[in-house]
Amino acid sequence: MNFPTSFPAQHQDKHPGFESVMNPTPIYYDEKYIKKGDLLKDKVAIITGGDSGIGRAVSLAYAHQGADIIIIYYDELKDAEDTKKLIETVGRKCSIIQGDIADGKFCTEAIETVIKEYGKIDILVNNAAVQYECKDFKEITDMQFDKTMKTNIYGTFYMTRAALKYMKSGASIINTASVTAYAGNEKLIDYSMTKGAIVSLTRSLSTSLAKKKSGIRVNAVAPGPIWTPLIPSSFESTEIPQFGSNTPMARAGQPVECAGAYVFLASEAASYITGQTIHINGGEIVNS
Numbered sequence: 001m002n003f004p005t006s007f008p009a010q011h012q013d014k015h016p017g018f019e020s021v022m023n024p025t026p027i028y029y030d031e032k033y034i035k036k037g038d039l040l041k042d043k044v045a046i047i048t049g050g051d052s053g054i055g056r057a058v059s060l061a062y063a064h065q066g067a068d069i070i071i072i073y074y075d076e077l078k079d080a081e082d083t084k085k086l087i088e089t090v091g092r093k094c095s096i097i098q099g100d101i102a103d104g105k106f107c108t109e110a111i112e113t114v115i116k117e118y119g120k121i122d123i124l125v126n127n128a129a130v131q132y133e134c135k136d137f138k139e140i141t142d143m144q145f146d147k148t149m150k151t152n153i154y155g156t157f158y159m160t161r162a163a164l165k166y167m168k169s170g171a172s173i174i175n176t177a178s179v180t181a182y183a184g185n186e187k188l189i190d191y192s193m194t195k196g197a198i199v200s201l202t203r204s205l206s207t208s209l210a211k212k213k214s215g216i217r218v219n220a221v222a223p224g225p226i227w228t229p230l231i232p233s234s235f236e237s238t239e240i241p242q243f244g245s246n247t248p249m250a251r252a253g254q255p256v257e258c259a260g261a262y263v264f265l266a267s268e269a270a271s272y273i274t275g276q277t278i279h280i281n282g283g284e285i286v287n288s
Helices: 053-064 077-090 104-118 142-164 189-211 230-234 256-266
Strands: 044-048 068-073 094-098 123-126 172-176 217-223 277-280
Touching (some): 044 142, 053 077, 077 094, 123 142, 142 172, 142 189, 189 217, 217 256
Parallel strands (some): 044 123
């Protein structure tokens, strides 16, 4: 499949952005990448930020493998409803829950809602995040720092803590980290901090659960530059045309190219894998 190597200049004032107004819209499905099967047959998967971008691709890929999906979204109702329809077309059940994962009470209530409706949680994908470009570290405001920390770190922590109360042996937690956790990014310093924390959480929690013989695995995926709503809502329009062109593969990735890693980590094929990170970054070498 031929993927775009450049994009038209564009910007969205609303963050974390809307997939429905992007040009071009991200590629979240292709039958060469997302196969129909039963790797996740009758599993129940919660995906934060599952309405768009990587989250939408993962939601649809999980549905194609037999899972029922619960999407946690912030306020992008159209994107969430569109994704729900796509999942139901595949023949799987989908629920959408609106709220802010930075609020611990909301996370607890969302998990309780899932248990009441589905009776179990097999997979938790902590994917929702925000990022704000800032060219000077001194210009990062308290408000921005607080929002980034609470959404990206607190949200992951709150969702994981609430879900673990109900997860049983064989369950899987998958966190979305980032190449920035390993390579850094001079314009996304606070965002990079949060992704480093997510890598540490993945490693530490996986070890804790393994030593407790819980049978619950914790892994991460670290995408590089992927064409999602975060991009036009984070960067200036003049930066968009060459987004991702500095990777060894000289292009940005598409959400569909990430989905397979999330399927693999959630499946029994990864039963001996925990505490690890899969890097989907267009060829950038990270040795840490």
